[in-house]
Amino acid sequence: MKQVEFRQVSKVFAAGGQKIVALREVSFAVGPGEFWTIIGPSGSGKTTLLRCLAGFEKPTSGEILVAGRRVTGPGRDRMMVFQDLGQLFPWHTVLGNVLLALRLAWPDKSRKECCDLARFYLRLVGLEEYVHLYPHQLSGGMKQRVAIARALGVQPAVLLMDEPFASLDAITRAGLTAELLNIWSETRVTVIFVTHNIEEALITADHIVVLARGGSVRALVPNDLPRPRQVEDPAFAAARQRLHELLGQVPTLPGEETAHEREPEGHPLVRPAPGGVHLS
Amino acid sequence: MCALALVWEFLARLRLWPELLFPSLSSVFASLASEIAHGEIAGRTWYSLSLIGTGLGLAILASFLASSLAMLFPACADALSALMAVLHPLPAIAILPILLLWFKTGPHSIVLLILFSAFWPLTASIHAGLRSVPVTQVEVGKNLGLKGFGLVWNVMLPAALPAIIAGLRVGWARAWQASVAAEMVFGASGKDGGLGWFLYKKRYFLEVPAVFAGMLVIIAIGLLVENLLYKFLERQTIERWGMSSE
Ligand SMILES: Nc1ncnc2c1ncn2[C@@H]1O[C@H](COP(=O)(O)OP(=O)(O)OP(=O)(O)O)[C@@H](O)[C@H]1O
Ligand SMILES: [Mg+2]
Numbered sequence: 001m002k003q004v005e006f007r008q009v010s011k012v013f014a015a016g017g018q019k020i021v022a023l024r025e026v027s028f029a030v031g032p033g034e035f036w037t038i039i040g041p042s043g044s045g046k047t048t049l050l051r052c053l054a055g056f057e058k059p060t061s062g063e064i065l066v067a068g069r070r071v072t073g074p075g076r077d078r079m080m081v082f083q084d085l086g087q088l089f090p091w092h093t094v095l096g097n098v099l100l101a102l103r104l105a106w107p108d109k110s111r112k113e114c115c116d117l118a119r120f121y122l123r124l125v126g127l128e129e130y131v132h133l134y135p136h137q138l139s140g141g142m143k144q145r146v147a148i149a150r151a152l153g154v155q156p157a158v159l160l161m162d163e164p165f166a167s168l169d170a171i172t173r174a175g176l177t178a179e180l181l182n183i184w185s186e187t188r189v190t191v192i193f194v195t196h197n198i199e200e201a202l203i204t205a206d207h208i209v210v211l212a213r214g215g216s217v218r219a220l221v222p223n224d225l226p227r228p229r230q231v232e233d234p235a236f237a238a239a240r241q242r243l244h245e246l247l248g249q250v251p252t253l254p255g256e257e258t259a260h261e262r263e264p265e266g267h268p269l270v271r272p273a274p275g276g277v278h279l280s
Numbered sequence: 281m282c283a284l285a286l287v288w289e290f291l292a293r294l295r296l297w298p299e300l301l302f303p304s305l306s307s308v309f310a311s312l313a314s315e316i317a318h319g320e321i322a323g324r325t326w327y328s329l330s331l332i333g334t335g336l337g338l339a340i341l342a343s344f345l346a347s348s349l350a351m352l353f354p355a356c357a358d359a360l361s362a363l364m365a366v367l368h369p370l371p372a373i374a375i376l377p378i379l380l381l382w383f384k385t386g387p388h389s390i391v392l393l394i395l396f397s398a399f400w401p402l403t404a405s406i407h408a409g410l411r412s413v414p415v416t417q418v419e420v421g422k423n424l425g426l427k428g429f430g431l432v433w434n435v436m437l438p439a440a441l442p443a444i445i446a447g448l449r450v451g452w453a454r455a456w457q458a459s460v461a462a463e464m465v466f467g468a469s470g471k472d473g474g475l476g477w478f479l480y481k482k483r484y485f486l487e488v489p490a491v492f493a494g495m496l497v498i499i500a501i502g503l504l505v506e507n508l509l510y511k512f513l514e515r516q517t518i519e520r521w522g523m524s525s526e
Contacts, residue, residue, distance in 0.1 A: 136522025
């Protein structure tokens with residue numbers, strides 16, 4: 001069974017008498033343990049896609065299934081890690097934040113068991129020495145690690161991440177991305193990750209969903225580059241070039257403002273083929 | 281503070297005004313000392329504080345309940361906003377005549393007046409605080425399966441704590457005002473009476489140093505509550521959690 005399934009999901013917002021199509025007939029299916037990355041220009045509906053899956057928004061049409069069950073509202077089987085560095089509860093310590101989540105997720109476990117489990121997940125994200133600090137005493141990167149530990153502790157069917165490292169500096173960001181991949185390979189949790197950084201998409205994903213303006217899927221791209229992915233790898237560079245073209249941000253064609261609106265024709269990789277197209 | 285005291289003492293000694301109306305600070309302190317020794321002021325203070333404690337305690341409970349309900353049910357929010365728009369601007373003392381007609385004189389009328397005067401500013405702050413809780417934190421709560429009172433209790437109330445503490449400050453001040461004003465308007469009920477009654481009675485007998493002594497006690501209690509209670513509460517909570525800059 002597929003872990004996550006989008007079936008013809010559309011989302012239309014009505015804002016000020018005007019209709020904004022944020023998602024247009026999005027369909028794809030994520031297998032258990034897979035790492036999917038959503039990429040697309042700003043306003044292409046990446047956040048909306050995750051928020052529909054998380055249950056914070058209701059699709060206008062279509063349906064979303066998680067482990068075969070239809071999504072109707074927020075739930076612990078889909079844990080979201082937000083971009084917002086203010087997502088931790090400031091009145092709880094690092095341990096307290098994770099513990100609250102675990103106590104809610106595991107009502108049958110004793111406090112001691114939950115505490116041990118919380119420490120286990122905090123060790124996983126490298127924060128075992130900071131468990132008694134309050135969120136305002138942490139750096140941005142540490143806050144996002146706590147949020148990841150809190151989400152993982154609930155043991156969701158899928159982990160949703162909306163540009164979780166976008167507010168961090170480049171070095172911290174690269175480090176956390178690498179760590180996230182380690183955690184993913186240890187826990188084998190299913191991940192849906194949003195970014196608008198092409199390299200980040202290529203480093204992380206098994207499958208890349210390329211969204212276009214207007215919220216339609218431009219391409220579903222399997223990414224078979226061998227892990228760990230090396231930016232210096234010629235195959236990586238080629239894949240990056242093709243993703244650039246798919247996104248319409250062709251670096252060799254400066255000044256073409258409508259480049260991203262145009263459906264680049266005749267290229268074998270750009271058609272939204274149902275089975276996906278290989279990059280390598 | 282010291283300079284103010286010196287100026288007072290100096291002006292009083294100049295005898296610009298009759299000593300009866302403008303006593304020297306030393307005579308005020310002498311009166312305070314004897315009042316404390318003879319026991320009347322302590323009893324009056326205790327009586328005022330117990331009424332305020334009851335009224336304010338009830339007001340806090342009612343405010344939390346009202347603002348939680350307003351967060352959970354849009355109809356309650358509308359009703360609360362409408363009531364607040366009408367009743368919040370009404371000076372609490374203005375409802376005293378009606379309270380007296382309905383409930384007669386007595387401590388319970390003062391408690392009700394305190395409740396009324398502290399409830400609106402408290403509810404206004406708590407409600408505003410609850411509505412401005414960061415959306416992300418509320419969504420994290422929902423994501424964790426919290427809803428209804430669980431969400432309000434675990435996420436929204438703690439997140440609104442800075443506004444709640446600000447509301448408590450105003451509520452406390454209003455409660456004091458209400459209790460002192462009420463006792464001055466209709467006097468004491470029987471033998472009992474608080475600091476308001478004390479001030480009123482001492483004025484009646486023209487014991488002006490004692491009037492000032494009563495005011496000093498009110499000021500001292502205000503300072504104690506601010507510095508011991510509220511500052512302590514803030515240090516233990518919102519300052520410790522880095523929430524006080526909001
Ligand atoms: N609550 C809302 N009400 C009205 N319109 C909305 C709402 N949320 C999103 N939209 C619109 O839907 C479209 C998609 O927005 P979304 O936030 O999903 O884009 P995104 O791909 O996440 O962009 P970014 O990369 O900038 O984060 C945008 O046009 C946006 O204006
Ligand atoms: Mg977004």
